[in-house]
Amino acid sequence: MNYAPKGKPQPVVKPGEFVFSAVRLDHGHIYGMCNGLTEAGGTLKYVYDPDEKKVEAFLKAFPQAKAARSEEEALGDPETHMIAGAAITSERCALGLRAMNAGKDYFTDKAPFTTLEQLDSAKKAVTETGKKYMVYYAERLHDEGSILAGYIAESGEIGKVVSVTGFGPHRLGAPGRPAWFFEREKYGGILCDIGSHQFEQFLYYAKEEDAVVTSSRIANFDHPEYPELEDFGDAQLTGKNGAAGYFKLDWFTPDGLRTWGDGRMFIQGTKGFIEIRKYVNLASEQNGGGHIFVVNDKGEKYVNAVGVTGYPFFGQLILDCLNRTENAMTQEHAFKAAELSLQAQAKAVRLK
Numbered sequence: 107m108n109y110a111p112k113g114k115p116q117p118v119v120k121p122g123e124f125v126f127s128a129v130r131l132d133h134g135h136i137y138g139m140c141n142g143l144t145e146a147g148g149t150l151k152y153v154y155d156p157d158e159k160k161v162e163a164f165l166k167a168f169p170q171a172k173a174a175r176s177e178e179e180a181l182g183d184p185e186t187h188m189i190a191g192a193a194i195t196s197e198r199c200a201l202g203l204r205a206m207n208a209g210k211d212y213f214t215d216k217a218p219f220t221t222l223e224q225l226d227s228a229k230k231a232v233t234e235t236g237k238k239y240m241v242y243y244a245e246r247l248h249d250e251g252s253i254l255a256g257y258i259a260e261s262g263e264i265g266k267v268v269s270v271t272g273f274g275p276h277r278l279g280a281p282g283r284p285a286w287f288f289e290r291e292k293y294g295g296i297l298c299d300i301g302s303h304q305f306e307q308f309l310y311y312a313k314e315e316d317a318v319v320t321s322s323r324i325a326n327f328d329h330p331e332y333p334e335l336e337d338f339g340d341a342q343l344t345g346k347n348g349a350a351g352y353f354k355l356d357w358f359t360p361d362g363l364r365t366w367g368d369g370r371m372f373i374q375g376t377k378g379f380i381e382i383r384k385y386v387n388l389a390s391e392q393n394g395g396g397h398i399f400v401v402n403d404k405g406e407k408y409v410n411a412v413g414v415t416g417y418p419f420f421g422q423l424i425l426d427c428l429n430r431t432e433n434a435m436t437q438e439h440a441f442k443a444a445e446l447s448l449q450a451q452a453k454a455v456r457l458k
Contacts, residue, residue: 110137117147220294264375314345378402
């Protein structure tokens with residue numbers, strides 16, 4: 107909920123050249139989003155949320171920002187290039203439409219939608235306004251292990267990628283979660299929510315532009331006190347070019363783990379494979395994540411990615427907004443990951 111990585115400043119613009127404002131602070135990922143943009147040189151001007159306590163906490167982390175009197179003040183500001191938002195999941199699309207119609211690019215927390223109808227409306231708005239509707243898929247974009255693994259896979263060290271398998275366990279921490287987190291209509295379901303990360307990574311690592319969800323399942327195995335929560339989900343998919351994908355999600359991270367989840371990714375190629383241990387190396391004295399294991403015809407190797415790559419997505423996104431390019435992530439890719447997660451959620455078989 108409050109995962110907000112910090113990296114070394116790597117500004118791509120001078121102060122004031124790219125201005126953004128934060129609107130809606132319903133999810134703690136807004137802190138990671140703003141960290142990334144400010145480290146890349148973005149100037150944070152306004153923050154707005156109807157909850158004054160959330161604004162006060164945000165201003166302690168980002169004292170350079172100014173509390174806007176209303177959402178309209180932030181959206182209507184002529185200096186602001188982009189609106190960054192982490193609204194309640196079901197409300198993220200509506201905020202994005204308002205931002206784009208106000209002439210701003212939009213950067214939202216994942217999941218960007220809870221229904222296919224919302225996705226269709228966003229596609230239409232992007233076409234009509236020419237603005238971006240970009241998504242914070244943090245499990246890849248804000249994790250150096252995932253970034254470096256992408257570079258290794260792209261270099262050809264493991265040959266052509268033929269399958270991607272992901273595991274995305276999370277700690278529930280129910281007492282610290284807002285009420286909407288447990289309301290199915292508002293969070294969209296586990297495959298829509300944290301599953302969106304996995305679909306995005308499959309498309310990226312396998313270099314697939316589209317895929318078919320061949321099966322998906324959801325369950326509430328152990329939380330009857332939250333009847334609308336899905337604490338387990340998995341899905342299988344086949345890429346347009348034939349790559350295979352599988353991932354599993356859950357809210358069962360035990361208290362004995364020193365971080366919020368043992369996130370892992372396995373990338374299988376025709377000449378080798380990569381394993382990413384994103385946040386922890388189990389039962390070792392190493393703290394933190396960024397652990398990459400690579401095996402190919404030349405042998406085995408371990409690489410710690412921390413401090414190696416930084417987080418280039420944010421600087422690329424800023425330059426994309428200024429230059430109207432698509433180097434950070436294409437709009438089609440961002441939307442396709444969301445579409446697949448929504449399709450998987452809609453067709454999921456309920457186990458319990």
